[in-house]
Amino acid sequence: MIRSMTGFASGKGTLGPHSWTWELRSVNGKGLDMRIRVPDWLTGLEAALRGQMSKALSRGNVTLSLRLNRDESAPEIVLNETAMAAALAAVKRTQQMAEEASVALATPSAADLVALKGMLDAGADVDDPTALVKQLSTEFATVLAEFIAMREAEGQALAKVLDSQLDQVAAFTDQAAALAEQRKDKMADALRENLARVLENAQSADPDRVAQELALIAVKADVTEEIDRLRTHVTAARDLLAQDVAVGRKLDFLMQEFNRETNTLCSKAQSAELTSVGLELKAVIDQMREQVQNVE
Known part of the structure; x- marks a missing residue:
């Protein structure tokens, strides 16, 4: 049974204050090219997802996106001011070096900076994302199976x-x-x-x-x-x-x-x-x- 390189699948899930949406899609490609977009602070998640896809897929330009949200009623998130100060200093120095080299750089938004690993402290679920990573890895297997089923149907x-x-x-x-x-x-x-x-x-x-x-x-x-x-x-x-x-x-x-x-x-x-x-x-x-x- 042959499989098409074109496919799409999506999924949703929740764990504690977090909810998420998966989107997995692919188009033709000479080899297997995977682009994975997941939050940096979910340590080990990208490697786990990449491993699952590498075993299941042979070819195609594959894009995986994870949109993760946190319930506003969850405990207040505390900013790690030390980490933020270091990040702002690094941004400022980078911009100075770019100006000296006549290179135009886009100014990062507050959301970009907050998304960096270690910027937020909001309890054990953020400090130690192990349980969330495990749940996401498990649920992705279902999304991947649906994705493969669609490619087989098109095949x-x-x-x-x-x-x-x-x-x-x-x-x-x-x-x-x-x-x-x-x-x-x-x-x-x-x-x-x-x-x-x-x-x-x-x-x-x-x-x-x-x-x-x-x-x-x-x-x-x-x-x-x-x-x-x-x-x-x-x-x-x-x-x-x-x-x-x-x-x-x-x-x-x-x-x-x-x-x-x-x-x-x-x-x-x-x-x-x-x-x-x-x-x-x-x-x-x-x-x-x-x-x-x-x-x-």
């Missing part, structure tokens, strides 16, 4: 589209094989006529050498290998679609091989009908390649 839809396109490729390949078979006699007659004409107008020509050259031309016009490879690629693609692992990279490489064989087929066609079928093949393969870009 099933993708698989149906790709399977239908492979049917078209197989049908056009059979057409190309039939047309190539039909033109064999015509090509043989044309080669014999060309050989007779050359020998008639060039008495000193070596008949064996001329025959070798014409045979080489015939080989270059033969599309049997291309047709055989296209059929092999169709079988390989169907096998990949049936696997229960990430196959996006392999399918992408296979699309390149499909395109290569079709281009060669068109270059060897030497007939309007075979060229037309080759162009139809190229169109379907291009459509397949677009779909494959979204396969994990």
